[in-house]
Amino acid sequence: MxxxxxxxxxxxxxxxxxxxxxxxxxxxxxxxxxxxxxxxxxxxxxxxxxxxxxxxxxxxxxxxxxxxxxxxxxxxxxxxxxxxxxxxxxxxxxxxxxxxxxxxxxxxxxxxxxxxxxxxxxxxxxxxxxxxxxxxxxxxxxxxxxxxxxxxxxxxxxFPFSFAEVLTHQGIDHDLFRPPGAEKRALYANRLHQYLLQGGFPEIQGVEAPYRQQILQEYVDVVILRDVIERHGVTNIVPLRYLIRHLLNAPATLFSVNRFHNDLKSQGIAIGKNTLHEYLEYLIDAYLIDTVPIFARSVRRRQVNPRKVYAIDTGLAQAFRHDAHVDRGRLLENMVFTALRRQRLEISYFRSEEGYEVDFHTTSRDGIRQLIQVSETLSNSQTRQRELRALVVAMEQCQLNTATVVTVDEAERIEQHGRLIEVIPAWRWLLTQT
Ligand SMILES: Nc1ncnc2c1ncn2[C@@H]1O[C@H](COP(=O)(O)OP(=O)(O)OP(=O)(O)O)[C@@H](O)[C@H]1O
Missing domain, CATH: 3.40.50.300 (P-loop containing nucleotide triphosphate hydrolases)
Structure with missing residues (x-):
């Protein structure tokens, strides 16, 4: 020896x-x-x-x-x-x-x-x-x-590479001290689009489809086998696989164990609700997914409301997509989640009694709070009205005077009644996250 x-x-x-x-x-x-x-x-x-x-x-x-x-x-x-x-x-x-x-x-x-x-x-x-x-x-x-x-x-x-790390990996300078010109902005926007679809796993950077998806699916298979099945002695593998496929295929959506349990039951797949809760915890422990509770002071309200589920990386979500349609809005929201999660913020989603929703309310370890809405674009007037109204309601209820809307490529400052909403392109928002 x-x-x-x-x-x-x-x-x-x-x-x-x-x-x-x-x-x-x-x-x-x-x-x-x-x-x-x-x-x-x-x-x-x-x-x-x-x-x-x-x-x-x-x-x-x-x-x-x-x-x-x-x-x-x-x-x-x-x-x-x-x-x-x-x-x-x-x-x-x-x-x-x-x-x-x-x-x-x-x-x-x-x-x-x-x-x-x-x-x-x-x-x-x-x-x-x-x-x-x-x-x-x-x-x-x-x-x-x-x-x-x-x-x-x-x-x-x-975590997988952040957007800034991907740009570094590609040799692209991303110092925002000097405002980027039109060419640079177009480059960032282009790389952001790539990052949304591919995610940040170092090994798949530059790997083309379908090999990329294949590699990412293999990553997930290893996690399922080693970190979930073997580690926790899971024997009921069919519902576990259904669960993973379901969660990765529908990132940034509410997940109800009860509803999922009923879906499985209707397909003749037997499993206890508590077991499903356990599986969810195993997947979080293995860093495959994470969940976000509703913003509420009452513990009970946090517990009874469904959590939102996110993949730890948008590439994983893309690799498990059932159909050819790319839901850019959901991927964008998932990408923002990953960036917030990386900063170890306490994250929740906001929903008012009237049903107004804001994607993220975050609290940092030193108590700084933020409200963030993610929207592909505000160019549609109905979407714009809905998203901004939700933010105003959330700002009032959370007692905050500022909020951010992360979009694919729009920038604007909206001031209303002493409150400021900053609309910011995702590439810029990502590059300002530490
Ligand atoms: N900082 C980096 N720069 C360039 N390539 C990287 C970097 N980090 C990881 N990689 C690439 O990703 C691969 C996986 O990285 P690494 O082995 O460090 O992952 P790991 O998290 O330790 O994996 P495992 O949990 O499976 O042991 C490396 O072989 C390398 O090709």
Whole structure:
């Protein structure tokens, strides 16, 4: 084992890191805390660790002070928990002087070793290291890690590329300090259209249909199998598959477990309502979808009203579309949701007693609230009246003086009775989200 570990460490130090597109997410890297990087499969968690390694090296930290172990490396199979301590032992035997410096350890797919948690806790206590972990298994996802690492972990979520990251990936400058001219605006609008249909998974950027859809469907299949069926021991697979298809095919719509339960029943598919609720939670845990409650102060109102469901990425929704029609409005709303979700905002949808609806009410961690309506276009006077009226009602009830309408490509400032509604093209709105 020691010779093998030496080899693995030497390989890592020798091999250059891959050329990558910079993610805008930052790792907190707090002393005495383990950074855990979580998110759906294939979103780029491992490559995000590579970015951290690059950053270390740019700060002048020699690569030998970094250690990356991928526990998916078949040479390490099957590693037992009592062998884990050999990793720091081998590393410090190779680099004894590094004991005096801070070293940076990156462990990928560590959940492959049963009982790894006490090892990383001890490691953090005994050595002068900064530790980051990631893994695709849902076992590494937030709730469990928080409990098994007993408050020692701080989690960072990785989502598919944001619009800004996609532009960076394509080598397109997106600095809005200088107002973009007509050509640049047209380019952004064009890329936005692409982004809506393809989504942000790094690997499918530039991949044409139908391969793109095929790859994304395979991502979902792996999540279903590994993070839902195997992890939770689901045996009633038919309704689970129906549920996933239904949710991904109808993003940005209200989802009622009761109604869906009745639909299944009418097709002769038996499943309990509680089981459906559980499945929904599993899909959220695996970062495939997310749900949004109604904006209400009363817990009861939040509970009895159906939640809206969004795919974690618009590309996934497109890959599961039943018909050829592209509902750009829904995709746009889903895309705005993903951008808000990435910012860890508290998100709800607004519906007044009279039925006026606003897509998003958000609250940031420092209490800043926003109202956002998503509408492909306000050029139709009926739509315009409806959307703006809903915003005015929501602004009154939520006691806010500003609101935003995200459209495909329209810009306008509407001032009414001391209130301001800003209409903004989606590409611009996305590029101003941090
Ligand atoms: N920042 C990036 N720049 C360029 N390509 C990227 C980037 N991040 C990810 N990719 C591409 O996406 C692929 C998947 O990324 P990665 O292996 O990091 O995902 P993951 O979230 O760790 O996946 P899994 O959960 O399945 O282990 C990479 O092999 C690479 O091709």
């Amino acid at each position: 020691d010779a093998l570990l030496e080899q693995i460490i030497a390989d890592f130090h020798e091999r250059p890191l891959p050329q990558l597109t910079r993610r805008t997410v930052e790792l907190p890297a707090l002393t005495n805390k383990i950074d855990t990087v979580i998110g759906m499969r294939r979103t780029g968690k491992t490559w995000f660790l590579y970015q951290q390694m690059q950053d270390c090296m740019e700060r002048g930290i020699p690569k030998e002070c970094l250690l990356y172990i991928n526990f998916d490396d078949e040479r390490l199979y099957p590693m037992q928990r009592d062998e884990l301590r050999r990793i720091p032992e081998t590393y410090y035997r190779l680099y004894p002087l590094h004991k005096q410096n801070t070293c940076y350890f990156f462990f990928d797919e560590i959940q492959n070793v049963d009982g790894w948690e006490p090892f990383v806790r001890r490691l953090l206590d005994s050595e002068n290291i900064q530790l980051a972990l990631t893994g695709s298994s849902a076992r590494l996802l937030s709730r469990e890690i928080a409990s098994t690492l007993r408050g020692r972990a701080i989690t960072t979520e990785i």
